[in-house]
Amino acid sequence: MIKIVLIGAGNVASHLYKAFGKTAVAEVIQVFSQHAESLSEYKEEVETTTSLSKLKPADLYLVAVKDDAITQVITEISKPARFIVHTSGSVAMPNVSGKNGVFYPLQTFSKNVDVDFSNIPICLEASEEKSLELLQELANSISEKVFSISTEQRKSLHLAAVFVSNFSNHLYALAAEFCEANQVPFETLHALMLETTRKAVENNPNEVQTGPAIRHDQETIQKHLGQLKDPQLKEIYSILTKSIQAHGKKL
Amino acid sequence: MIKIVLIGAGNVASHLYKAFGKTAVAEVIQVFSQHAESLSEYKEEVETTTSLSKLKPADLYLVAVKDDAITQVITEISKPARFIVHTSGSVAMPNVSGKNGVFYPLQTFSKNVDVDFSNIPICLEASEEKSLELLQELANSISEKVFSISTEQRKSLHLAAVFVSNFSNHLYALAAEFCEANQVPFETLHALMLETTRKAVENNPNEVQTGPAIRHDQETIQKHLGQLKDPQLKEIYSILTKSIQAHGKKL
Numbered sequence: 001m002i003k004i005v006l007i008g009a010g011n012v013a014s015h016l017y018k019a020f021g022k023t024a025v026a027e028v029i030q031v032f033s034q035h036a037e038s039l040s041e042y043k044e045e046v047e048t049t050t051s052l053s054k055l056k057p058a059d060l061y062l063v064a065v066k067d068d069a070i071t072q073v074i075t076e077i078s079k080p081a082r083f084i085v086h087t088s089g090s091v092a093m094p095n096v097s098g099k100n101g102v103f104y105p106l107q108t109f110s111k112n113v114d115v116d117f118s119n120i121p122i123c124l125e126a127s128e129e130k131s132l133e134l135l136q137e138l139a140n141s142i143s144e145k146v147f148s149i150s151t152e153q154r155k156s157l158h159l160a161a162v163f164v165s166n167f168s169n170h171l172y173a174l175a176a177e178f179c180e181a182n183q184v185p186f187e188t189l190h191a192l193m194l195e196t197t198r199k200a201v202e203n204n205p206n207e208v209q210t211g212p213a214i215r216h217d218q219e220t221i222q223k224h225l226g227q228l229k230d231p232q233l234k235e236i237y238s239i240l241t242k243s244i245q246a247h248g249k250k251l
Numbered sequence: 252m253i254k255i256v257l258i259g260a261g262n263v264a265s266h267l268y269k270a271f272g273k274t275a276v277a278e279v280i281q282v283f284s285q286h287a288e289s290l291s292e293y294k295e296e297v298e299t300t301t302s303l304s305k306l307k308p309a310d311l312y313l314v315a316v317k318d319d320a321i322t323q324v325i326t327e328i329s330k331p332a333r334f335i336v337h338t339s340g341s342v343a344m345p346n347v348s349g350k351n352g353v354f355y356p357l358q359t360f361s362k363n364v365d366v367d368f369s370n371i372p373i374c375l376e377a378s379e380e381k382s383l384e385l386l387q388e389l390a391n392s393i394s395e396k397v398f399s400i401s402t403e404q405r406k407s408l409h410l411a412a413v414f415v416s417n418f419s420n421h422l423y424a425l426a427a428e429f430c431e432a433n434q435v436p437f438e439t440l441h442a443l444m445l446e447t448t449r450k451a452v453e454n455n456p457n458e459v460q461t462g463p464a465i466r467h468d469q470e471t472i473q474k475h476l477g478q479l480k481d482p483q484l485k486e487i488y489s490i491l492t493k494s495i496q497a498h499g500k501k502l
Contacts, residue, residue: 007287011277011468016341022444044316044317044366050353053336063368067468068468069427089457090463090471090474093409094422106439106440106442106443107375107442107443107446108446108447108450108461109442110450110459115390117447119442120441120442121439123439130351132281145439145442147436147439149435152433153434153435154435155429155474156433156435156478157430157435157439157440158262158442159429159475159478160429160437161426161433161440161443162428162462162463162475162486162488163423163425163426163429164422164426164440164443164444165312165422165443165444165447165460165461166460166462166463166464166465166495166496167422167447167491168419168423168444168447168488169420169447169450169451169456169459169460169461169496170456170464170491170494170495171414171415171418171419171422172414172415172419172448172451172456172458173451173455173457173460173498174414174420174494174498175411175412175414175491176455176456176457177457177498178407178410178411178414179408179411180405182403182404182407183404183407184400184404184407184408185398186411186413188357188372188374188396188398188408189408189411189412189415190452191357191358191370191371191372192357192358192359192412192415192416193415193416193419193448194448194449194450195359195366195454196415196416196419196420196448197360197419197423197445197448198445199361199364199420199423200361200423200444201441201444201445202419204420204424204427205420205423205427206259206427206428207362208420209417209420209421209424210359210416210420211413211417212341212413212417213413213417213421214417215302217318217319219319220318222440223341223406224413227406227407227410227463228410229448230493231264232490232493232497234314236418236488236490236491236494237413237414239481239483239486239487240418240421243386243421243425243483243487244417245429246483247425
């Protein structure tokens with residue numbers, strides 16, 4: 001049984017806590033948060049603390065706090081015997097005394113939406129082979145998609161994730177606003193959104209590109225630019241259209 | 252039984268043909284294409300023709316050809332007694348003698364991928380009430396999501412569709428290229444893509460925006476810009492980041 005001290009009580013931490021609760025391989029023995037109120041939902045099930053100096057002995061210290069707090073927390077809890085990992089896609093692997101690693105679940109987590117961890121890729125990194133094996137055992141117990149990758153690869157994935165998740169969500173948001181302003185229900189686009197993503201997952205997205213840009217349908221493109229009043233929307237439309245056309249030529 | 256002459260044998264036409272084949276409300280009695288070879292798959296099931304002057308009498312002439320060919324085809328087949336509709340999101344409603352309309356299925360169609368039409372929104376427009384009723388009967392027989400909308404609303408939807416479908420697919424394509432160049436498997440992002448879209452469909456996408464842009468995490472943004480070598484990718488990253496931040500402020 002891998003004994004885990006979970007540092008953090010936010011989205012990632014709470015989803016990991018639930019996932020570990022379902023496996024016999026691991027047990028969360030303590031949860032830390034600097035905010036006592038964040039610990040209320042854990043209190044009846046597990047030991048909690050608001051003090052980093054009161055962490056229990058454990059096989060793994062899993063730091064799932066905001067990116068900009070990671071280094072400080074890790075420095076503070078570091079001890080030669082401790083195995084410390086964080087869950088971030090963009091922060092370098094901890095480099096403190098003892099064993100270090102990364103346990104990065106590549107998914108977008110929402111507070112109250114349960115997720116099926118078995119489908120979530122978990123990207124691992126560790127400072128030594130033995131530590132990697134422990135992380136693999138832990139990751140395999142909750143997910144079917146476990147990858148050992150380098151720091152560089154993880155940073156590339158994190159950047160690619162911004163494009164496919166944060167940026168595509170923003171396009172949805174812009175479309176939703178545009179629909180509202182033009183009195184059409186955004187819901188009408190839901191089936192299209194889901195099918196577009198399904199298609200990009202089942203094919204090479206470069207090969208299933210559709211729309212006026214890739215058809216070089218200049219008439220429709222001009223009509224669309226005329227419909228867009230917001231200069232920033234116009235700019236986004238233009239630059240993505242140009243990029244689609246540049247890639248179409250390259251292929 | 253609504254007798255339909257289908258003009259066109261491309262993606263939209265072939266998917267509509269299959270959908271109409273499953274309903275007792277309508278029957279496709281003839282399929283036109285100017286390319287004989289496109290008709291080969293229809294020939295054993297239905298009358299076909301490569302001549303617009305040989306169309307049979309029917310209740311509805313459904314023009315599912317490329318946007319830039321629609322007007323010419325409609326002008327050529329127009330007769331006072333004919334009810335002619337097209338299936339485009341961006342072309343104005345036909346304005347020829349007789350009855351006119353639009354039958355716009357809002358979805359991205361791929362040649363060999365079957366679709367469940369019951370979930371596909373169909374947007375209708377017609378020059379007269381009686382014609383609209385016929386289109387409604389037809390649309391309701393294959394889809395549970397039928398909308399009567401104005402030309403302006405249809406054009407807005409079509410533009411919004413470019414953002415949520417063509418542009419988001421292009422972001423997927425850029426991410427796939429970036430992954431390949433940096434030797435990480437794009438498949439690692441599949442679960443994230445599907446979950447992001449599911450979340451945007453079940454929530455207001457403005458309210459579930461995540462990532463370094465909305466967190467104003469300048470350190471990560473600068474790291475990402477440093478990782479991007481292609482100037483066009485850098486520009487897309489910058490403009491979408493700015494747009495996310497501008498919207499975050501407005502909300």
